[in-house]
Amino acid sequence: MTARRSPVAMVWPGVGGRHRATAVDPPAPAPGEALVEVELATICGSDLHTVSGRRPGPAPGVLGHETVGRVVRLGDGPVPRDVRGRDVVVGDRVAVGIYAACGECRRCRRGLPQKCERLFKYGHAPLAEAGPLSGGYASHVLVRAGTPLAVVPPDLPAALAAPLGCATATAVAAVSAGGAVSAGGAGVAGLNVTVCGAGLLGLLATAMLAERDAAVTVVDPDPGRRATAKLMGAANAVGPADEPPPADLYIELSGAPAAARSAVARTATGGTIVLAGTVSPGAPLDWEAQDLVRGLLTVRGVHNYAPADLAEAAAWTESAAARLPVEALLGAVHPLDDLDAALAEAARSASIRVGVVPRA
Numbered sequence: 001m002t003a004r005r006s007p008v009a010m011v012w013p014g015v016g017g018r019h020r021a022t023a024v025d026p027p028a029p030a031p032g033e034a035l036v037e038v039e040l041a042t043i044c045g046s047d048l049h050t051v052s053g054r055r056p057g058p059a060p061g062v063l064g065h066e067t068v069g070r071v072v073r074l075g076d077g078p079v080p081r082d083v084r085g086r087d088v089v090v091g092d093r094v095a096v097g098i099y100a101a102c103g104e105c106r107r108c109r110r111g112l113p114q115k116c117e118r119l120f121k122y123g124h125a126p127l128a129e130a131g132p133l134s135g136g137y138a139s140h141v142l143v144r145a146g147t148p149l150a151v152v153p154p155d156l157p158a159a160l161a162a163p164l165g166c167a168t169a170t171a172v173a174a175v176s177a178g179g180a181v182s183a184g185g186a187g188v189a190g191l192n193v194t195v196c197g198a199g200l201l202g203l204l205a206t207a208m209l210a211e212r213d214a215a216v217t218v219v220d221p222d223p224g225r226r227a228t229a230k231l232m233g234a235a236n237a238v239g240p241a242d243e244p245p246p247a248d249l250y251i252e253l254s255g256a257p258a259a260a261r262s263a264v265a266r267t268a269t270g271g272t273i274v275l276a277g278t279v280s281p282g283a284p285l286d287w288e289a290q291d292l293v294r295g296l297l298t299v300r301g302v303h304n305y306a307p308a309d310l311a312e313a314a315a316w317t318e319s320a321a322a323r324l325p326v327e328a329l330l331g332a333v334h335p336l337d338d339l340d341a342a343l344a345e346a347a348r349s350a351s352i353r354v355g356v357v358p359r360a
């Protein structure tokens, strides 16, 4: 089976430049690879940072790393296996993970494929090295061997399926990092949890935690997002100047330096702090070591996720989809050709996610 039309990728030239639609010869996937025709790509906040120049980006390159689509072609030989263990077949609807890992290096063998020594990240690679079908802002993505892939059912809303490979799986990783170590691994039921940031990660983490009977307080400056946090199950939603109750689990997903700095002061004795929002320089911490010692605190850093997190993210999303306010999570959806307009809207609007689709 071949792609029905010539693939197109939106090449980003660098900060200040407009995306350029570029036709691409249909690729022949190598063994272990899959060609995926994109159904929907959602715009993650990290792409907005890249486009604005706040974060170094691959220029020229193809951005986008939250993608759901359909497998239209597989390489000969070994086929990709989805994160829940079944072979991928042509026609499968898949959420594409954010990276490909070698599976063989020291970090992969330690169970840290997201930190593979030969890591490849979709939407983060220069065109010259990765080729054009290396990001979600394209009609197709060439999925490499070693990429976590989640096969999802046809009726799962695309607005929930596309973010699986970044926001949802990372939210699972952050929640797991807290749940696995808090209260002796007994979970979060009955605990006070503070979630900083009501972007998509924070909202999804809130829904996961609320389902596990945690009392979640969400901290976010935007009143609209605080209202959405309530829809996702937050017991409480407050502004950054308000003081949340002392947290048994404090999850920082906003990237705001003040939210990371205040983690220790806001965490109860015996609590766990998970920092997952800060991925750029500029947030030095000035915690007192004795506060960690005397407070019996655990601090965990979380960046991206392992394939098992994507598997849990997919299973959770499928089970929760009917209860989630999908319309509050995805705003406008633009044609791929209007990617610059979509990015501009994502940057200025309060939408949790803005989407792009290859066909209008």
Ligand SMILES: [Zn+2]
Binding pocket: 044, 045, 046, 065, 166, 167
């Ligand atoms: Zn992302």
Ligand SMILES: [Zn+2]
Binding pocket: 101, 102, 103, 104, 105, 106, 107, 108, 109, 113, 116, 117, 118, 119
């Ligand atoms: Zn590796």
